Amino acid sequence: MKKLIPLFLVFTFINIFSQEYHFDYSIESQTNQIKPNKEKSVSTTFYDSKNNIHLQIDKYNDKLRGVIYDKDKNLRHSFKVTESKGFVTFEYIHTNDFNKEKHKDVANGDILEVNKIDSLQYQIIGYKNEKRTKKRFSALITLEKSKFNYLVIGIDHGKSDEMREKVKEFLDPNSIYAVKRIHIDYYSTGYSYDSSLKITNVDFSLKLPEKLTIKDFDFLGEFQD
Template sequence: MEGNKNIFMKKLIPLFFIFICMRIFSQEYHFDYSVESQENQTKPNKEKRISTSFYDTRNNVYLQLAKYDNRLRASIYDKDKYLRHSFKVTETKGSVIFEYTHTNDFSKSKNYSFSKNEIIEVNQIDSLHYEVVVFKNKKKTKRRLTAIVSLEKSKFNYLEMYIEHSKTDEMKNKIKQYLDLTSNHYIITNIKLDYSEGYSSEISYKITNVDFLLKLPEKLIIKEYDFFNEFQK
């Protein structure tokens, strides 16, 4: 499955995109970078996963592709508005079609956190390397996870940490406190993760320039989030 996905991604980036949408649009997103992440899990089993997302630096949103049961879907996560916009993705005659299907509204649960009692601590190793430690309690006696985050200077800021924890925004903001973002831009290039449950992995990122638009209809179709129903049609 990963082999087919990689072939699709190679075709996807240089193509012009065709969009099936309504005639009147409420908002458009311009994606100018693709972010390919490769995760190499070392514990408890050795596994390799590759995924690709697209980043809109103007709106600070990203488009994530997912494949399940041979069906490909795309989702735009607009964190500022707590909205997730879904698209059906199909290939036809050498082009890729994105068809808007629905939107999930998470505004009612925006303040809920599965890790509200956990403490985030960030320590600077040097100007481009930081240790992120998540403690299970306020006494800091037990660790949930440790992450070594590597940065490099870039043309734009991309400091998102897509790891399995609900406080990744807090981690990102604590790292940003060490950085001079008025004079420089930074991207995350590598994360080494160690969870207390025995899970370890390393995630590396490859960023490439792209140029395409996705547009939303004026009237959004609001639905409850259901992972499996995303891929039914």
Template sequence: MKKLALLFLVFTFINIFSQEYHFDYSIESQTDQIKPNKEKSISTTFYDSKNNIHLHIDKYNNKLRGVIYDRNKDLRHSFKITETKGFVTFEYTHTNDFSKNKHKDPAKDDILEIKKTDSLQYQIIGYKNEKKTKKRFTAWVTLEKSKFNYLEIGIDHGRSNEMQEKVKGFLDPNLNYIVKRMQVNYSTGYSYDSSLKITNVDFSLKLPEKLTIKEYDFFGEFQD
């Protein structure tokens, strides 16, 4: 996946385009799974710092797909990625529309507790009940001052955006911060430690004027 960050120089488009997404940062995440098994993985995400849009790169059966999830519109755009002789081609395939199918979040009534342990370190605890006797997760977040804001809280929870806003409330509004490292322990027994490496990039992806709407199917994304 590291190779991708160096190859996004030439893109082929074959449709008439409308909306364009521009990405100015590459975010490489290294995750060390601690429980239940010790495993290491590296993933790459591209970030549009102006509009807070992510391009996630997924790999399955040696096939690459790029996914942009536009939260404001509840649309998920998929691209087929092909590597040929050192060049990378993005080909738009389809869009998933989640605006009419929003799933109920079973953790929407959780009690969130955020503690500032240092100027750049925070503890986030999600409790399953008001008495705070049962935890859903505990996370330790380490920040770093940066040229731009990237406060994405990578916790598998429906209210991660709320956690982000609450952490932001502790910070100096005149400075920029990024999440440099996170350690998360879930009550299910799964835990991991992740760190980020951020570099500058400069490329754009465009959507066709007419979107192709399909039902979401993870495995179907990798059939072609």
């Protein structure tokens, strides 16, 4: 099992900058896929706790790309990531603007159910209908008390923000929590996996050029440069 990117890095940036994202935590995820095939992987994302923004590192054909999706602005920023002799360079490539596109989430009508197992474990179920006879997914979330708030529910679903708010209703308002582990079963696709998260402090900034290069989204095209 090979880590996607080292935790201790030196970051350099290319271009004239305007907007800046500051990342203060790294989240290392160890994922064991159970179905349809058994696979293990380790990945690292970086987290801006002030603005609730992630820098996701993707790998395809041995090429690395860094991606920031700014949900408030509906913009997706891509960076070429180069590793060499212990240094990592992030070079801005382009931005995808989704403001003009209309996305219909087929799961918007799902009914969510959150059950408390104990003070640090919660079950979340997404039902496809109001009768709650067909499940889209179920998840077991394990929390831990933390120095900073990280209630990011890593479920591929349009109502992940609503899930977080429903879990928060059960929590002690005088304590701070972070997600430690999550087990998910997607009944619609047949995927099941278990992920454990390790959170550490970092301190670096990533900046955008003054003039953004807008391109249509193309996943494979991201890795052509």
